[in-house]
Amino acid sequence: MNDKVLDGKVAVVTGASRGIGKGIAVALAAAGARVACIATRAENATDTVADIIHAGAEAIAVGCRVEEGAAVREAFEAIKAQLGPIDVLINNAGISRPQPLLKMTEANWDEHMDINAKSVFLCSQAAIGQMKEAGNGGCVINIGSIVGQNAIPQTLGYCTSKAAVEHMTRVMAIECAKYQVRVNCIAPGYVRTELIDQLVADGKISLEAIEKRTPQRRMGSIEEISAAVIFVASPAAGFMTGSIMNIDGGWTAYGYM
Numbered sequence: 001m002n003d004k005v006l007d008g009k010v011a012v013v014t015g016a017s018r019g020i021g022k023g024i025a026v027a028l029a030a031a032g033a034r035v036a037c038i039a040t041r042a043e044n045a046t047d048t049v050a051d052i053i054h055a056g057a058e059a060i061a062v063g064c065r066v067e068e069g070a071a072v073r074e075a076f077e078a079i080k081a082q083l084g085p086i087d088v089l090i091n092n093a094g095i096s097r098p099q100p101l102l103k104m105t106e107a108n109w110d111e112h113m114d115i116n117a118k119s120v121f122l123c124s125q126a127a128i129g130q131m132k133e134a135g136n137g138g139c140v141i142n143i144g145s146i147v148g149q150n151a152i153p154q155t156l157g158y159c160t161s162k163a164a165v166e167h168m169t170r171v172m173a174i175e176c177a178k179y180q181v182r183v184n185c186i187a188p189g190y191v192r193t194e195l196i197d198q199l200v201a202d203g204k205i206s207l208e209a210i211e212k213r214t215p216q217r218r219m220g221s222i223e224e225i226s227a228a229v230i231f232v233a234s235p236a237a238g239f240m241t242g243s244i245m246n247i248d249g250g251w252t253a254y255g256y257m
Contacts, residue, residue, distance in 0.1 A: 003030070003031065005031050005032065005230065005235065005236070006033040006087075006234065007032030008034075009032065009033045009034070009087040009088055009233075010034050010085065010086050010087050011033040011034070011086075011088040011089070011090065012036045012086055012088070013025040013035060013036070013038065014038045014064075014119065015066075016035075016037035016038055016092070017039040017048060018048075018193075019193040019195060019222065020092060020143065020193060020226075021048075021092040021143075022037075022048045022051075023226045024090055024143075024225070024226050024229050025037050025052065025059070026048065026052055027223075027227070027229065028229070029059055030055065031230050031233075032057075033057075034058040034084075035060075036060050036082075036083060037062065038066065038075065039061070039062075040063065040064070041063045042062055043061070045063075046061050048061070049061045058083075060082060062079060067114035067115050069122050072119075072122040072123055076123070076127060076130065085130045085133070085136075086127045087136065087138050087139070088139045088140075089138075089141070090141050090229060091124065091140065093115060093116075094116045094161075095111060095112065095115050096158045097158075099156075100153070100154045101154075109156075109157050112158055112161045116157075116165065117161040117168070120142055121168065124140050124142075124168075124183070128172070128179070132179045136180075137181055138180070138181045139181070140176075141186060141232055141233060142165050142169050142183070142184070142186075143165075143186055144162050144166050144169070144187040144188075144244065145165075145188060148164075148244075149246075150251070162187075166244050169243075174242060177241060184240060184245065185244045185245065186232065186245045187246045187252075188220060188225050188247050189214065189220055189246070189248025189251040189252075190210045190248075190249075190251070191219060191220040191221065191225060193222065213251065213254075214249040214251050214254075215250030215254050220247060232245065
């Protein structure tokens, strides 16, 4: 596959300040895209943008609360004015705030649904509107999670919101196919990020337990998720829409504990 498979495309990544989102933004730029890196505050994405520019590509930092409709519409119009109509959208922004059911607050539920699910609706609506108007098709990739299919205790808000992301993917895909807009979901398993390292340091998860439960006996990497994003966004995946791609080392397939 050509290294510059997204040459000249305008790509947007939400949650681009660190972890998987930052890795995806850097990979999109390396594939030739001009990248808008969205974070809650623009300054949070400046490191990502600096890495992209240092590598000789083009990127901008955009501040936006992706769970607020007016903020999303304003940000996406600003991106269009600066870079042009959006060709590729990566809905990556998300949070995880574990709480057991009987102690879970309404605010916890709302935060998960707003940031993990509502933002996918709002950002997709804004981006696909531009794609339809431009008439050149486009690609939306929603970053889900294996917990959209696998239940884990004390993560009701996270599991439910990620399950919603998967079904939104299917609905949007069949509705937008007539505009030549493809919508897919990549569902990572456990990926080694700063967040995982912090959870380990806090004693909330065990790397040994995760690796033992994973058939490949390891965690995934940011680079592996980013490579999948580039493939799905490229013309090589032109007949792929409405799909959920698990990248989890066999976690979901493995039914025995």
